[in-house]
Amino acid sequence: MTSLKSKMRKKLMLSHGARKNTKNTLWITYSHKLNRDIALASNNECIYWVACLEANPQIRSFEFGFIVDVKIDREECFQTKELIKVDLKTGGLELHGLSSGNGGKISFEGTAIINGVERPMTCTSVFGDYLAEKSKSAARWLKLIAFTAQVKNEVCEIEYEALNLVVRSLSSGTVGQLLMMTDRHDPMIILGMISRMALSGDISVDLTDLPFGRNTIWRLA
Structure with missing residues (x-):
């Protein structure tokens, strides 16, 4: 039964x-x-x-x-x-x-x-x-996806435009720099927008050794 x-x-x-x-x-x-x-x-x-x-x-x-x-x-x-x-x-x-x-x-x-x-x-x-070789990489990406999930039903147009302007002007840097240069906005929403950009392929992020965080290096795709 x-x-x-x-x-x-x-x-x-x-x-x-x-x-x-x-x-x-x-x-x-x-x-x-x-x-x-x-x-x-x-x-x-x-x-x-x-x-x-x-x-x-x-x-x-x-x-x-x-x-x-x-x-x-x-x-x-x-x-x-x-x-x-x-x-x-x-x-x-x-x-x-x-x-x-x-x-x-x-x-x-x-x-x-x-x-x-x-x-x-x-x-x-x-x-x-x-798959065993990819397991550590998957764990690091799961943390990034968690930030995307928290804004999944939100447009966040103002925050996205502010972030996109900084991304285009810098071309590369760290996540911490992006947070500092958009400090007028909710940092959790900015992190969600950064993770969206990474998953959409607008920017590339280096998660080779460490999970997603302030020290994560990104580059304009």
């Missing part, structure tokens, strides 16, 4: 666009790219989302739990799989899949049936060892 906890978990996941119930760790988080809260069904999905999808300025949008018929070139027939659909800013479309074990990140050519039409498709398999 399904427990009340399992029913509530399934309802929560479905309400945020999740595909299926799972016993793995459940993440409910905000995506600036999609402009909504999303559900991620495991730690691996969370790591890949934040480090490789949300933080990648070359990606326009993505969809977890995308059910598609796909055939790798060396295979003879199509197989129905649950993958991640990735839309690139260049207009291209890719399919990504998370796998256990070692193997890094491998891309290969395949064919997918989308809206009833067969089309060539780049498919990428992402293995556990690759």
Whole structure:
């Protein structure tokens, strides 16, 4: 018999666009790219989302739990799989899949049936060892995303214009400098605007060694 906890978990996941119930760790988080809260069904999905999808300025949008018929070139027939659909800013479309074990990140050519039409498709398999390497980076980006989430329903036009003027005039610097030069405004809103700019690809931030903070170095993209 399904427990009340399992029913509530399934309802929560479905309400945020999740595909299926799972016993793995459940993440409910905000995506600036999609402009909504999303559900991620495991730690691996969370790591890949934040480090490789949300933080990648070359990606326009993505969809977890995308059910598609796909055939790798060396295979003879199509197989129905649950993958991640990735839309690139260049207009291209890719399919990504998370796998256990070692193997890094491998891309290969395949064919997918989308809206009833067969089309060539780049498919990428992402293995556990690759995700392990990205885990620290993901933790650092999660802190930045938290500042975006706190202003997710706000336009903040005045604060954005003030920040954008400073960013254009400096071209590079630290987050602390941006806060100092916009000190007439709420610093938490300014941090939210900075994180929006970083996720949108307007500026690049260096999170190689340290999480997002006053000492974070940024550059105009």
